[in-house]
Amino acid sequence: MTVETVTAERKSLFTPFNIIAAVILVAGLVVTVMRFTGGLGAVTNLDQNNPWGIWISFDLLCGVALAAGGYTTSAACYIFGLKKYHSGVRPAILTAFLGYALVVFALHYDVGRPWRLPYPIFVQQGTTSLLFEVGLCVFLYLTVLFVEFTPAMFEWLGMKKIRNIVVKGTLALTIMGVILSTLHQSSLGALFSIAPSKLHPLWYSPYLPVFFFVSSICAGMSMVIFEGTLSHKPMHRLMDKEYLDNHDGLILGFGKATSLVLFGYFAIKLIGLAYDNNWHYLTTGWGAWYMVEMLGFVALPSFLYAVGVRDRNIPLIKWAAGLTVLGIVVNRFNVSLVAFNYFLPSSQRYFPSWSEITISLFVVAIGVLAFRFITTRMPIFHEHPDYKDAH
Amino acid sequence: MLRRTFLGLLGAAGASVALPRSAAAGSKKFGPHPDTMGVLFDATRCIGCRKCEAACNEVNELPAPDRKFDDLSVLDTERRTDEKTYTVVNKYQGMNGPVYRKAQCNHCLEPACASACFVRAFKKQPNGAVTYDASVCVGCRYCMVACPFSIPAYEYGEPLTPRVMKCTLCAPRLAEGKLPGCVERCPKEALTFGPRDALIEIARARIAAFPGKYVDHIYGEREMGGTSWMYISGEPFSHIGLREDLGTASAPELTAGALAAVPMVVGLWPVLLGGIYAVSRRKDKVANEERVTAVKDALAKAAAEAEKKLHEELSKAETAGRRRIEVEVKKAVEEALSAKDEDAEKSEEEV
DSSP states (O other): HHHHHOOOOGGGGGHHHHHHHHHHHHHHHHHHHHHHHOOHHHHOOOOSSOOOOOOIIIIIIIIHHHHHHHHHHHHHIISSGGGGHHHHHHHHHHHHHHHHHHHHHHHHHSSSSSGGGGHHHTTOOOOOHHHHHHHHHHHHHHHHHHHHHHHHHHHHOOOOHHHHHHHHHHHHHHHHHHHHHHHHHHHHHHGGOOOOOTBOOOTTTTTEEEEEEHHHHHHHHHHHHHHHHHHHHTTGGOOOHHHHHHHHHHHHHHHHHHHHHHHHHHHHHHHHHHHHTTTGGSSSSSHHHIIIIIIIIHHHHHHHHHHHHHTTTTHHHHHHHHHHHHHHHHHIIIIIIIIIITOOOGGOOOOOOOHHHHHHHHHHHHHHHHHHHTTTTSSSSOOGGGGGGOO | HHOOOOOHHHHHHHHHHHHHHHHTTTTTTOOOOTEEEEEEETTTTTTOOOHHHHHHHTTTTOOOOOOOOOOOGGGSOOOOTTTSSOOOOEEEETTTEEOOOOOEOBBBBBBBHHHTTTTTEEEEETTEEEEEEETTTTOOOOOHHTTOOOOEEEEETTOOOOOEEETTTTTTHHHHOOOOHHHHOTTTOOEEEEHHHHHHHHHHHHHHOOTTTSSSSBBTSSSGGSSEEEEOOOOOGGGGGGOOOSSSHHHHHHHHHHHHHHHHHHHHHHHHOOOOOOOOHHHHHHHHHHHHHHHHHHHHHHHHHHHHHHHHHHHHHHHHHHHHHHHHHHHHHHHHHHHHHHHHHHHHHHH
């Protein structure tokens, strides 16, 4: 490392970003102690009617959906042969790996006996459960993502031989990643198919698994654009010419694809509505909220993406990506919290406590810090000089 | 006695041999158990005395309640089961005065909790009880999400060893040949324990004998695929806190489609994705080959043209050279001839 970068890092120790991150980390550690001494009751607003709160809605459901950029980008590059997106693969894989690792980390807070998390795989398998399906796939996919991420680590460590072995398995790993992602992204939606009486009919559908899978594609690609936008300024000095030259092309390509997939998602949501003949709910208050989600967070970003691509308007595409990411959060919250237990009186409904929000922020902060730690050290936004054009 | 023990062992061995096969055959089903037991609750008989609650608390050794069981003012607010209470009686306003309904685990024939549990902590026992095994429970609370009757409760106050708490149908007491605690204590025979089939007969007989007194429906006979605990009432069931929109599909049926899709994805995706990869590779290869051929053709054409041009130039140069020589020769000849003529003229003059 050069002297310049060292001083730059030392200077940046008391930036607003670092101070906010430190506050969140300290608050998170305090709540962690409270959680593991007082139980879930001490820190959460969960109760007997509302067993799942934002640690499931945000940390698990949104976390997994927004980490879908890993499989979408690697599939675009290695399976669909869109080689020009190659420079986008490593940031996407890293985001996905950290995303899934943090999902599993956050689950340690939510489940009652976290050291038993391997039980469903290694002790007693409940194969009738969609949660078993989710658990198995997330476990396997986290392993696949780790292996997909290792070439960057091996290049950093100078371990050429093992790096070359892993790179040879890229296609197989990518295919496995897409299979596992298809399964657990959809199964997260299917989790709720067991409770038709608790989820509002506008959000309950036999197609829930398909909805979750298709929307995860939009979430993944939008997250690649969105996250690229966020890291562009602070990480600019680490980005090589290939990354920067291809970045606008990637945004245009992914923008076009997301516009189309969002359009398809809108169509299948309408088909779901028609299949169960739920049109009459649209005139209720729930219907108004449903239309806000469908028009404001599905149709609108699809349109904005399309206009942005036509006009080659990169800022507009970035706004559309942000809106889509927000829309996925809205959808996952609607299915798991807002429209779940819709029939209960408002006094028995759930609203997250400050401690729950703190832990969710804590998890995000750890993710951002880990991302920064890795991208400033390993060849993520640039190619390692020894492996130029090795792909 | 000895012979019976031997036969019992034989039966157990037979059952354990048969178990994997039957489990494989119906891997998504938890029943049916033909001799399943159950309880019939008759809302027209219940007087809301809460003696069943007290009995339940005693036999299950649950913590003492905040307010005593003979305090009937508890009934003024609707309650649900929680981590200290396996059963509650609620009061509802009926057409002719108050009506009471006991709530507890309904011990579904195809339990949603068992279907949802990813460590198989819940089991539908042959005697009808849905039991829970805390020794494998991870505490994910998916059972609570899945239960259509909102029965399982969680020990939120336990930091490291929380359990899911719910009625066991007094399975340990059944094993000893005793009745469930609540059934035994009920002073009004509002609760009847027996084989489920027999309970349905009894319920039908009561409805038939007093057609004006009962709603003509046995709640739990078919709801969510059927339950071991069933209800008859004089009030519509939705008036006594029982949802009538649950449908008859059991929990395993609701998730069967999604589960069935899993092996199809595993089987088809490699073919589909491998196919897309092969097609994109092939397209690249063909495009590359076409480019190479085109370049080769262009090069060949250019070479041929260059050669032709060279040839032409060469031949042009040759002609030009020849012409120049000819001109030179002609010139030389002309010069020589003119010199000769001059010489001749000179000699003529001299002559």
